[in-house]
Amino acid sequence: MFNNRHTIAHWLLAxxxxxxxLTGCGRRETEAPAAEPGNAVQAEPTADASATxxxxxxxxxxxxxxxxxxxxxxxxxxxxxAAGRPLAGVLVIPESLDxxxxxxxxxxxxxxxxxxxEWGLDAGRYRLTFTxxxxxQAQHEVVVQGQPTVLDLQLASQ
Amino acid sequence: xxxxxxxxLIEIKEETITMRTAHPQRRNRSIFALMxxxxxxxxxxxxxxxxxxxxxxxxxxxPNAITSSDGSKPAASNADVVEAGGTQYVASxxxxxxxxxxxxxxxxxxxxxxxxQSAIETVIPPDGRFRIFGTTSYPYRAIAHxxxxxxxxxxxxxxxxxxxxxxxxxxxxxxxxxxxxxxxxNGSSAPYGFCTARRLYSVVGWxxxxxxxxxxxxxxxxxxxxxxxxxxxxxxxxASLTGQPSYIxxxxxxxxxxxxxxxNDRVRITQTRRLYYANDTFGxxxxxxxxxxxxxxxxxxxxxxxxxxxxxxxxGGTRITQAVFNNLVAWRNAP
Numbered sequence: 330m331f332n333n334r335h336t337i338a339h340w341l342l343a344x345x346x347x348x349x350x351l352t353g354c355g356r357r358e359t360e361a362p363a364a365e366p367g368n369a370v371q372a373e374p375t376a377d378a379s380a381t382x383x384x385x386x387x388x389x390x391x392x393x394x395x396x397x398x399x400x401x402x403x404x405x406x407x408x409x410x411a412a413g414r415p416l417a418g419v420l421v422i423p424e425s426l427d428x429x430x431x432x433x434x435x436x437x438x439x440x441x442x443x444x445x446x447e448w449g450l451d452a453g454r455y456r457l458t459f460t461x462x463x464x465x466q467a468q469h470e471v472v473v474q475g476q477p478t479v480l481d482l483q484l485a486s487q
Numbered sequence: 488x489x490x491x492x493x494x495x496l497i498e499i500k501e502e503t504i505t506m507r508t509a510h511p512q513r514r515n516r517s518i519f520a521l522m523x524x525x526x527x528x529x530x531x532x533x534x535x536x537x538x539x540x541x542x543x544x545x546x547x548x549x550p551n552a553i554t555s556s557d558g559s560k561p562a563a564s565n566a567d568v569v570e571a572g573g574t575q576y577v578a579s580x581x582x583x584x585x586x587x588x589x590x591x592x593x594x595x596x597x598x599x600x601x602x603x604q605s606a607i608e609t610v611i612p613p614d615g616r617f618r619i620f621g622t623t624s625y626p627y628r629a630i631a632h633x634x635x636x637x638x639x640x641x642x643x644x645x646x647x648x649x650x651x652x653x654x655x656x657x658x659x660x661x662x663x664x665x666x667x668x669x670x671x672x673n674g675s676s677a678p679y680g681f682c683t684a685r686r687l688y689s690v691v692g693w694x695x696x697x698x699x700x701x702x703x704x705x706x707x708x709x710x711x712x713x714x715x716x717x718x719x720x721x722x723x724x725x726a727s728l729t730g731q732p733s734y735i736x737x738x739x740x741x742x743x744x745x746x747x748x749x750x751n752d753r754v755r756i757t758q759t760r761r762l763y764y765a766n767d768t769f770g771x772x773x774x775x776x777x778x779x780x781x782x783x784x785x786x787x788x789x790x791x792x793x794x795x796x797x798x799x800x801x802x803g804g805t806r807i808t809q810a811v812f813n814n815l816v817a818w819r820n821a822p
Contacts, residue, residue: 401660401697403660420740420741420770422740422770429797429798430796430797430798431797432699432794432795432796432797432803433770433794433795434653434655434702434773434793434794435653435768435769435770435771435772435773435792435793435794435795435802436637436638436639436640436655436656436770436771436773437638437639437640437738437739437740437769437770437771438637438638438639438740438770439638439639439740449637449655449659449660451697
């Protein structure tokens with residue numbers, strides 16, 4: 330009798346653990362909205378520490394574990410002026426360089442008050458254009474892979 | 488397992504459940520049944536999240552299975568659906584038109600310093616867009632500028648408190664935050680103020696699979712501004728739409744911030760789940776209505792604009808198929 334009760338207790342414990350595991354899996358999609366762009370706390374590889382406006386620098390992120398969304402990645406960074414102050418309202422426009430071109434979501438992504446931006450894109454090569462009144466337009470090439478790519482840059486005033 | 492070969496006995500507290508069997512096959516079936524019962528009981532007891540239960544209920548393989556920011560699932564509904572010769576539509580409404588104007592604060596205007604420059608990719612030369620100055624006229628007042636943590640987008644009302652837009656405007660690996668919806672916005676003027684989001688909807692095909700065939704969603708508003716702005720109708724048809732007019736109006740990021748621009752063209756390519764057209768668009772116009780009109784449904788959405796030029800050479804959007812239509816109806820009729 331004791332052995333049977335002992336076995337059932339083990340089963341119930343295993344089921345409880347399974348239930349907890351399933352609970353965690355099920356809640357991933359319904360978590361409260363996450364932090365604002367740029368507030369990510371995970372460490373990210375920096376493909377290029379800093380780029381200066383006006384250049385045309387190919388940048389690629391090192392290979393790494395895939396993003397949770399298959400074939401997708403992020404490009405994010407901070408835009409500052411020549412004095413290092415964050416620039417808000419810079420329009421960041423990606424253009425696919427692949428053949429045939431990858432369709433780009435038609436979102437108007439602008440830097441926030443801290444100069445931060447973030448683009449979610451399918452894996453591929455892109456040219457990012459940074460544009461804002463009073464500053465020299467900058468373009469940079471990036472390769473989006475599974476791992477986030479960080480592209481910070483400065484815009485020179487006109 | 489530690490069970491006897493020919494006979495076993497299971498007793499739970501107070502010996503309320505007793506099960507005996509004399510044969511191994513029956514014993515195994517009994518164990519399986521008991522395990523299944525306990526598993527289901529444990530899931531209920533532990534409160535497994537609605538999204539998980541929903542995914543199972545709808546079939547994890549269904550890309551049009553609904554997901555939402557709060558895990559809720561709207562009930563299927565056919566309210567206001569009109570049958571018309573093998574297709575279906577929901578009719579539009581002009582609303583009262585009564586406004587409650589506000590001026591968007593200086594901080595947001597400061598973030599609007601976008602140069603008037605030639606478009607980079609998705610304006611198919613020549614640029615045929617024209618500005619809508621009368622954004623309080625219908626249907627332009629039923630088109631909204633959307634701002635959020637993801638970026639600037641466009642949406643369109645389909646009832647008093649539901650705005651349709653692209654899935655990528657609402658979910659980009661995580662749900663958007665700080666969502667604001669400005670119907671009929673005209674630069675710094677928001678003639679109907681703005682509404683925030685009570686809930687965001689999309690589908691598994693976008694939020695999990697990131698498949699652009701399923702790139703659509705909706706915002707359930709914290710207001711009923713649609714009673715004043717009116718709303719678009721929408722429809723689906725299985726026959727090709729190629730050659731039909733395609734009108735698009737939205738909020739492109741290469742124009743003065745918060746101004747609405749329209750372009751007229753026609754459907755160039757009809758795919759099972761996408762429509763392609765040569766309407767000039769730009770970043771910020773994702774979620775715009777792609778519409779035309781016919782008897783009973785005018786203006787009538789036929790697609791949700793989503794992407795710039797791809798290998799087809801045209802801009803494209805998510806076609807309103809029957810499955811998309813059903814979800815739009817469910818979302819608009821959700822509380």
